[in-house]
Amino acid sequence: MxxxxxxxxxxxxxxxxxxxxxxxxxxxxxxxxxxxxxxxxxxxxxxxxxxxxxxxxxxxxxxxxxxxxxxxxxxxxxxxxxxxxxxxxxxxxxxxxxxxxxxxxxxxxxxxxxxxxxxxxxxxxxxxxxxxxxxxxxxxxxxxxxxxxxxxxxxxxxxxxxxxxxxxxxxxxxxxxxxxxxxxxxxxxxxxxxxxxxxxxxxxxxxxxxxxxxxxxxxxxxxxxxxxxxxxxxxxxxxxxxxxxxxxxxxxxxxxxxxxxxxxxxxxxxxxxxxxxxxxxxxxxxxxxxxxxxxxxxxxxxxxxxxxxxxxxxxxxxxxxxxxxxxxxxxxxxxxxxxxxxxxxxxxxxxxxxxxxLSNADRMRGWVIERLMCDFAFSRCELLSRFGEAARAVIAEAELLAAGDRDGVFARSGNRFVVTERGKPFVRSIAAHFDAYLGQGTARHSVAV
CATH class of the missing domain: 3.80.30.20 (tm_1862 like domain)
Structure with a gap:
């Protein structure tokens, strides 16, 4: 790689x-x-x-x-x-x-x-x-x-x-x-x-x-x-x-x-x-x-x-x-x-x-991160069905992430946003894009691979 x-x-x-x-x-x-x-x-x-x-x-x-x-x-x-x-x-x-x-x-x-x-x-x-x-x-x-x-x-x-x-x-x-x-x-x-x-x-x-x-x-x-x-x-x-x-x-x-x-x-x-x-x-x-x-x-x-x-x-x-x-x-x-x-x-x-x-926004972002970690994908329609209009902000973030991807790790595929085969080893890093708290505080983490 x-x-x-x-x-x-x-x-x-x-x-x-x-x-x-x-x-x-x-x-x-x-x-x-x-x-x-x-x-x-x-x-x-x-x-x-x-x-x-x-x-x-x-x-x-x-x-x-x-x-x-x-x-x-x-x-x-x-x-x-x-x-x-x-x-x-x-x-x-x-x-x-x-x-x-x-x-x-x-x-x-x-x-x-x-x-x-x-x-x-x-x-x-x-x-x-x-x-x-x-x-x-x-x-x-x-x-x-x-x-x-x-x-x-x-x-x-x-x-x-x-x-x-x-x-x-x-x-x-x-x-x-x-x-x-x-x-x-x-x-x-x-x-x-x-x-x-x-x-x-x-x-x-x-x-x-x-x-x-x-x-x-x-x-x-x-x-x-x-x-x-x-x-x-x-x-x-x-x-x-x-x-x-x-x-x-x-x-x-x-x-x-x-x-x-x-x-x-x-x-x-x-x-x-x-x-x-x-x-x-x-x-x-x-x-x-x-x-x-x-x-x-x-x-x-x-x-x-x-x-x-x-x-x-x-x-x-x-x-x-x-x-x-x-x-x-x-x-x-x-x-x-x-x-x-x-x-x-x-x-x-x-x-x-x-x-x-937990706020509703926390539950929404938590759901997106969990689906990425479990399925390497999440459904735009299911996100809207679960969380209503509030989901549009997260969908917009996903659209930007997919549009700006130059490494072939994250993409939109029809109704779904997916982590590609090339991106699967880095799913933690991709999920982190949807973490509203990352960077707040002094927490340190282990490497992502």
Whole structure:
């Protein structure tokens, strides 16, 4: 690919797992606000839960999650007491009115919990909320945590999807990012969850890591494909040491440049597609029969803080320190610091410290950005149908962007505005043209490829 094109479109921009993005959340959205939003959810609302466990027993240096390392279980046990209190408080405000369609346990490392605590947490959620019979239960798994009791506990809480981070199987790369995890470990986990009836396995891998080469990316991809996961996420490493100090353990000089990152991504993508997977959005792949691939073909794919999803719920309820939720009114985020989070919820309150109340203009631009990120296109007629005359301003911006495009990355095609094949690797940069908040404030982002 033309190096000038890469340089032009590789500038740092958001990943658009929300709009507006989290750096624009503000303290005007308080626990009182969140409580009123929860109480206003209509009876029968479909909802999903995100449960955050912000602890790991090792700290991977590439990680950009809200987490902390601990070798002791005492802090985790205290945190679970607080989490149970928050679950009770939220459920008292809206639990009986919601129909829970999905639960995602994320981290950190949810599988750092003991088998007994995993089961107790799963039971607590089902006691306080009404679950749909076919609710999806997904869990992020660290293979280094796993033993037979934990596998049995995950089966007991009804896990339907296991998500494992592979990153890279090359030992040199693993040592450099402090994430040593053999292929054999990973395969053992995949085999164990499938043996317990889990119908979907998701594997994540990264490009753009130190010491990665086209050969190492290809070798990792081939090993990953041998496990035949139902879904694959191919993420570019987000190097943000100004936000995550532990990333300073990774030498900037060892990181590939934007052109090399794009080559690595293309090499992995080619192998994945040749193996019979379908591309989903900009960085996910799924077997043709998987619900994610079905949603992508149907135009019903969604995007949230967990990435691409089939989740069509009216509300996403975030539970735990730093968790982010989305309700029809807007976004809310809990206190990230675990000690202060625990103090607030154990006192019987909510832990909300910031958020964003959505305007119609925000919803409109958010819809355009989500469709670009999911479908690489949006419909002019559907935009007008959804948002009325206010949509004409965004349509005019799209017309100007298409008319001024000299790189062949964005065009108008009949009723639709589309990101071309040439433009797909740069979809984040194209979506950023419709972000009314970009450039406001001091937020910094990772590179766009």
């Amino acid at each position: 033309d190096g000038t094109l890469v340089e032009r479109y590789a500038a740092p921009v958001p990943r658009y797992t929300s709009y507006p993005t989290a750096p624009h959340f503000n303290a005007a959205i308080s626990a009182t606000t969140y409580g009123s939003w929860l109480r206003a959810l209509p009876k029968g609302s479909a909802a999903s839960l995100y449960v955050h466990i912000p602890y790991c027993d090792r700290l991977c240096w590439f990680c950009a999650c809200h987490t902390k390392q601990t070798r002791r279980y005492d802090p985790v046990a205290r945190y679970l007491t607080a989490l149970n209190a928050e679950i009770a408080t939220v459920a008292a405000l809206c639990g009986s009115r919601l129909n829970i369609k999905a639960v995602h346990f994320g981290g950190g490392s949810p599988t750092m919990l003991t088998a007994d605590d995993l089961i107790l947490l799963g039971c607590r959620l089902r006691e306080k909320f009404s679950f749909a019979r076919d609710a999806e239960i997904s869990v992020e798994i660290d293979p280094n945590d796993m033993d037979e009791p934990r596998f049995d506990a995950l089966a007991a809480i009804g896990m339907t999807r296991a998500s494992l981070g592979v990153q890279d199987f090359d030992e040199r790369v693993q040592k450099t990012i402090n994430r040593e995890q053999s292929f054999e470990q990973t395969k053992a986990v995949v085999d164990a969850v499938r043996a317990r009836g889990v119908r979907s396995v998701n594997l994540d891998m990264l490009y753009g890591l130190p010491h990665q080469t086209l050969d190492s990316i290809a070798a990792t991809t081939e090993k990953l494909l041998s496990l035949r996961p139902d879904r694959i996420a191919l993420f570019g490493y987000a190097h943000v040491p100004w936000l995550k100090k532990h990333q300073t353990m990774i030498d900037d000089a060892l990181l590939p440049d934007a052109a090399a990152r794009l080559e690595q991504s293309a090499a992995a993508m080619r192998l994945i597609l040749e193996a019979g997977y379908e591309a989903v959005g900009m960085d996910h792949f799924a077997l043709p029969g998987d619900s994610l691939a079905v949603a992508a073909r149907a135009g019903t794919l969604r995007r949230n803080f967990q990435g691409y999803t089939t989740d069509q719920a009216d509300a996403l309820i975030g539970l735990g320190a730093s968790s982010i939720g989305l309700l029809p009114h807007g976004y809310v985020q809990n206190m990230p610091a675990t000690g202060e989070y625990e103090r607030r919820v154990l006192a019987g309150g909510l832990a909300t410290v910031r958020g964003f109340a």
